[in-house]
Amino acid sequence: MNAQTHTRIKFCGMTHADDIALACELGVDAIGLVFAERSSRRLTIEQARALRAGIAEGIEVVALFMDNDAATVQRVIDAVRPTVLQFHGREDEAFCAAFDMPYFKAVAMGGDVAADALSHHPRAVALLLDSHASGGAGGTGHAFDWSRIPRESARPFLLAGGLHPENIFDAVTAVHPWGVDVSSGIESAPGEKDAAKMRRFVEEVRRADSSER
Numbered sequence: 001m002n003a004q005t006h007t008r009i010k011f012c013g014m015t016h017a018d019d020i021a022l023a024c025e026l027g028v029d030a031i032g033l034v035f036a037e038r039s040s041r042r043l044t045i046e047q048a049r050a051l052r053a054g055i056a057e058g059i060e061v062v063a064l065f066m067d068n069d070a071a072t073v074q075r076v077i078d079a080v081r082p083t084v085l086q087f088h089g090r091e092d093e094a095f096c097a098a099f100d101m102p103y104f105k106a107v108a109m110g111g112d113v114a115a116d117a118l119s120h121h122p123r124a125v126a127l128l129l130d131s132h133a134s135g136g137a138g139g140t141g142h143a144f145d146w147s148r149i150p151r152e153s154a155r156p157f158l159l160a161g162g163l164h165p166e167n168i169f170d171a172v173t174a175v176h177p178w179g180v181d182v183s184s185g186i187e188s189a190p191g192e193k194d195a196a197k198m199r200r201f202v203e204e205v206r207r208a209d210s211s212e213r
């Protein structure tokens with residue numbers, strides 16, 4: 001039995017105001033805005049500022065970076081006012097902690113996972129276990145083998161990678177993550193969220209939560 005009754009939901013790679021309005025209405029916990037270079041979901045600072053204005057109070061605003069330089073991260077913090085940072089690249093702990101903000105750190109679960117990978121970044125609010133191999137980008141739409149998640153890990157983690165409305169019930173009931181993170185699985189095309197998929201994803205997480213009580 002899982003003591004947690006509310007699996008946190010993060011919708012990542014949001015690019016349109018109407019999708020953000022729906023996400024808020026659906027009661028997601030966090031909205032991710034991507035600043036990683038070469039991402040099809042990447043926002044300019046001006047776009048992000050406009051989108052941020054539509055995010056309801058109490059919902060975490062997560063700024064996602066992948067090996068961006070410190071000046072860029074600071075510019076985003078100053079202009080967009082995220083509440084959490086997410087680092088998806090090779091950033092070390094000193095870099096991630098230097099901004100004095102809560103942060104998530106992605107762990108690449110798709111390649112050879114270091115035995116102690118989940119003990120890194122003790123200052124992270126949560127780790128984000130994603131399906132890319134080390135050095136690769138996220139947002140791939142592919143799942144990794146969930147049995148690779150060490151059972152004894154006491155760290156809060158977000159499960160990510162290849163989640164969608166059809167597999168999220170099984171994912172939550174099998175893995176019992178602190179939270180789940182989805183991007184491609186609620187899209188009709190990269191960066192284009194699909195309202196029906198967003199709605200069904202949230203319903204399926206809540207159905208899994210209810211079945212665990």
Ligand SMILES: O=C(O)c1ccccc1NCC(=O)[C@H](O)[C@H](O)COP(=O)(O)O
Nearest residue numbers: 012039137138139141161162182183184
């Ligand atoms: O979304 C991107 O394009 C991206 C680019 C570079 C690094 C990370 C990126 N996205 C991360 C996410 O959207 C999620 O945290 C996670 O990877 C889930 O992605 P998906 O498998 O598409 O649900």
